[in-house]
Amino acid sequence: xxMLDDKYRDDLHRALRFHEISGDRIGEVLAEVEAHVVExxxxxxxxxxxxxxxxxQVAAQLDPATGKRSTSGVILxxxxxxxxxxFGQRFWSDGLSSDPAPVHYTMRDVVSQPLMLVAIIxxxxxxxxxxxxFSHRKIYGIAAVVVAVVGLAAQFPARSYLDDExxxxxxxxxxxLTLGAVFLAAMFGMLIHSIRRGRVRYPEKK
Numbered sequence: 001x002x003m004l005d006d007k008y009r010d011d012l013h014r015a016l017r018f019h020e021i022s023g024d025r026i027g028e029v030l031a032e033v034e035a036h037v038v039e040x041x042x043x044x045x046x047x048x049x050x051x052x053x054x055x056x057q058v059a060a061q062l063d064p065a066t067g068k069r070s071t072s073g074v075i076l077x078x079x080x081x082x083x084x085x086x087f088g089q090r091f092w093s094d095g096l097s098s099d100p101a102p103v104h105y106t107m108r109d110v111v112s113q114p115l116m117l118v119a120i121i122x123x124x125x126x127x128x129x130x131x132x133x134f135s136h137r138k139i140y141g142i143a144a145v146v147v148a149v150v151g152l153a154a155q156f157p158a159r160s161y162l163d164d165e166x167x168x169x170x171x172x173x174x175x176x177l178t179l180g181a182v183f184l185a186a187m188f189g190m191l192i193h194s195i196r197r198g199r200v201r202y203p204e205k206k
Contacts, residue, residue: 004034008044008051015022017198019133020074025067027202029058036106056134072119078124081190086117088183095177103176119151 009030016026033054037044048054062068070075088114094103126144130137 004094006043009034011051012055013200014075015051015131016058017057018128019055019059020069021055021059021062022067023199024085024199024201025062026198027200030200031202032074038181052131056132059132060134065200066183075125075130075189076196078121078128082117082121082124084183084187084190087182088119090180091176092180093110095173095175095180099177100173102170103173105169106162107167108159108162108164111162111170112155115158116151119154122147124149150185 012033013026013030016029021029032047033044036042036047040047049057059068064070064073123144126140128142128149130144133140
């Protein structure tokens with residue numbers, strides 16, 4: 001009796017997760033593939049295609065009602081995760097280090113941090129398309145690399161020429177620390193939700 005090899009199962013699992021497919025639906029797909037291989041003895045690559053290719057086919061047949069998050073939902077999650085992670089850790093660190101003195105943000109801070117955030121989000125979105133799109137995947141991949149390079153390069157003039165002495169925004173350290181704690185808590189909440197949603201659950205055998 002032929003069994004589905006671990007490499008194909010793991011690669012397919014990762015590919016399905018990259019498409020933001022729920023753990024319940026992933027379990028169903030893996031169970032279907034395993035059952036077919038056991039019953040027929042077919043090679044999974046010949047029967048279903050390479051893991052990434054088959055994951056794209058599965059994702060194309062799904063929608064939010066059947067286990068796959070919408071593209072807009074995925075992009076929104078990238079934006080939220082980026083904002084919460086970047087500013088959460090920054091605010092938390094600044095609030096702790098400045099206590100009890102007020103926290104000051106200069107023009108360099110106000111410009112360089114959002115620039116970095118935009119670059120990170122754009123990179124994540126393009127990488128998502130490079131892994132999940134049916135066409136132009138190489139273009140998305142190249143664009144992701146370009147965005148990463150440009151994003152890093154933009155930090156140099158921002159840090160070299162923008163004023164880092166005159167405060168543009170001043171806030172009490174307790175407020176900044178509280179914002180950091182709230183942002184980080186929300187980020188961990190998103191992470192826990194994502195882990196629970198992605199936990200693979202095989203269908204119950206009848």
